[in-house]
Amino acid sequence: MKKNLLLSFLVLFHTFLFAQRAGYWQQAVDYKMDIDVDEKNYQYQGKMILKYTNNSNQALGKVYFHLYFNAFQPGSMMDYRLSHISDPDPRMTNNIGTLENPKIQSRIATLSPEQIGYQRIHSLTMNGQPTAFHVDCTLLEVTLPTSIQKGETVTFDMDWEAQIPEQIRRSGRNSKEGVALSMTQWYPKMAHFDEFGWHLDEYVAREFVAPFGNFDVTLHLPKDYVVGSSGVLQNPTAVKGYDKKAKVVSSNGKATWHFKAENIHDFAWAADPKFVVDSTKSAGDITVYTVYLPTNKQVKENWKTAQGLAAEFFDFCAERFGPYPWPTYTIVQGGDGGMEYGTATLVTGGRDIQSLVGVIFHEAAHSWYQHLFGINETVDEWFDEGFTSYIEELGFQTLFEKRGQLDTNPVINAYRAYYKLALSGKEEPMSLLADYYDTNYGYSQQAYHKGQVFAQQLGYIIGQQNLDKTFLKFYQLWKFKHPTPNDFKRVAEEVSGINLKWYFNLFVNTTRTIDYAIEKVADHEITLRNKSNIAMPIDLLVEYEDGTKELFYIPLREMRGEKPVESFSIYDGAQRTVLEDWFWTKPSYTLQTGKKPVKVQLDPSLRLADIESADNSWRK
Structure with a gap:
């Protein structure tokens, strides 16, 4: 009994x-x-009380805030990037x-000047x-x-005070679909500080990183506006849209919206007088809200269908990737495409049903890979977008x-996109910082498609069952933290017993x-050749003259292990026959068969990239 207790303690201690x-x-x-929003002039006045806890191992003499709206000014780094990249985002340019x-x-x-975005700080104190x-x-640099x-x-x-820019990228006023206010990257946000130092990325194009925390947000808007937001609405009976019996409480023609959210790292909202609100619950008791413009019958039908599928999606993800830990998720029409935020997303809504469901599934999946894990999207964009797309x-x-x-291979289309990239001459290492890709094409193919290939091919290396176990164990160990790809590697190695240093290094x-x-x-002999400069384990399916089949599995020496049987x-x-390891230093490998082959297929599962x-393949 004591021995078992000691063993349990050691396992728990190791896991910790x-x-x-x-x-x-x-x-x-x-x-x-x-x-307090001045909707006529697209401006607002903001007051913030921010409690900041320094859990690091050093004293901080400075802190930094992001002022994202300032990017939407002529002469900004975002402006220059658009002017000089070879394939600028068409949403952000004019021909x-x-x-x-x-x-x-x-x-x-x-x-x-009336259309730009800005955030102007009037006063900032620390402890008074x-x-x-x-x-x-x-960026706002603050000396303490x-x-x-x-x-x-x-x-x-x-x-x-802030001015809301014309809708150009993610955030802004008067979107192409007619949404009045898409409020993302809208408040001065504390920059992220971790073991790698301060992350002081200029807002040039890409993604974000921030510390986890709690949000208590009060919005004052005209009483006819409806808001879709991160968090849980605290006063649904005093505002429009969320309660049929609501009597809107207004002061000076404005209603007060009060939202709270815990343990998220970004907060977004959108508002429009024409919004309607609908909701449903998942089997796991997650309330899924949709807030959108009911422009016609087909749009309303699409949003209703998408809402039900979104609720099912949260149950699907809970089983495969770990339970969604917040009580609500809000899908709001707004922005310029789709972008994830804490417990909410903004998506464009005038889509056909397949497109609408696809973008909602993608942004909802970001609740795991990015928001639940706080992944640094500016550094590990493939870990964020690729795993989300998977x-x-x-x-x-x-x-x-x-x-x-x-x-x-359910993500075979991502493989095809990756092959096109690899042969295009535009591929850059997947470890490149997100903002620094030479082309938007290179970035999107790497982050979204090669990232998917990485995840699926990892299942090929360690076995699909081990990959599924890795996702769940990673959730248990790293939710509400800020893991790196190396942390995912460590979990996959522990689950599978396979060394993965070579794969993460070479493919990333x-x-x-x-x-x-x-x-x-030949009659009883097959020779394989590695024509490339990445070595991989091999599945080789051989069919013989008598109709029987044999699956030869050739592990890679660096793996120091082998994957289990897959069904x-x-x-x-x-x-299934497990053969001797193949050395990465050896370009060819010859194996013997007991019968004469009539058909040979390398990687019949199509997971090897x-x-x-x-x-x-070979056929007699």
Whole structure:
């Protein structure tokens, strides 16, 4: 009995150390904001009380805030990026040329003073003492009156005003679909500080990172406006849209909306007088809200269908990737496409049903990979977007397309997109910082598609069952923290017993490709060749003259282990034979068969990202 107790303690202690990453810590924020909106001039006055806890191992003499609205001004870094990248986002540009001589112009460059975005800080104190602060485009650098000591919690008081920019990217006023206010990246947000230091990324194009915390947000808007937001609405009977018996309480023609959310790291909302609100509950008791413009019958039908599927999606993800931990999720029409935020998303809504469900599934999947784990999207964009796209695709095929059994490789379209990228000459390492890709094409193909390939191919290496277990164990260990890809690797290694250093290094940090071939098939002998500079384990399915099948599994020496038997229908009836390891230093591998082959197939599950498949099969 004592021995068993000791063993249990050691397992728990190991798990604790594993989860905490040998001294892991994270900062904490607690926002309380009061926002008075001047909807006619697209401006607002903001007051913030922010409690900031320094859990790091050092004192902080400075802190930083992001002022994202400042990017929407002529001459900003975002403006220059649009003007000089070879394939700018068409949503953010105008074509001012001709068919014969096209010329692209940044929309930001054309904004008038009344159309730009800005956040102007009027006052900022820490524990009642004034700070010295300096605005550097989209960053606010704050020199503190005294350093924040290790373990200390301080209170910042901030007054600011902001102007909401024309809708150009994610946030803004008067979207193309007619939504009045899409309020994302809208408040001065505390920058993220962790073991790697301060993350002071200019708002150029890409994604975000922030500390976890609580939000208490009060909005004052005209009484006829309806709001969709992060968090839980605290006063549904005093505002429009959420309660049929509501009697709107207004002062000076404005209603007060009060939202609270716990343990999230970004807060978004949108507002429009024409919004309608609908809701349903998932089997797991998650309330899913939809807030949208009911422009016609088809749009209303699409949103109703999408809402029911979204509720099913949360149950699907709970089983495969861990339970959604917040009580609500709000899907709001707004923005310029789709973007994830804490317990909410803004998506464009005038879509056909397939497109609407697809974008909702994608942004809802971000509740895991990015928001539940606080992944640093500016550094590990593929870990964020790629894994999200993987979850989206599994959910879409299961729930929308109603496939009884998923394909052996359910993300084969992502593989095809990756092959095109790998052969395009535009591929850059997946570890490149998100803002620094030479092309938007390179970024999107890497982050969304090669990231999916990475996840699916990891299942090929360690086995699909082990991959499923890895996702769930990763959830248990790292929810509400800020894990890195290395933390995911460590979990996958512990679950599978396979060393993965080589895979994470070569597939993430280089643009090397995989290319194997069946070089020769003799009477009882098959020779394979690695024509590339990435070595991989091999599944080889051989069919013999008598109709029997044999699945040869060749582990890679660096793996220091092997994956378990997998149950795919293509392997039904095949005897599995595990062969000696293949060294990455050896370009060819010869195996013996007991019978004469009539058909040989390299990687019949199509999960090996082999850029040239023409030489992957042989038939007598």
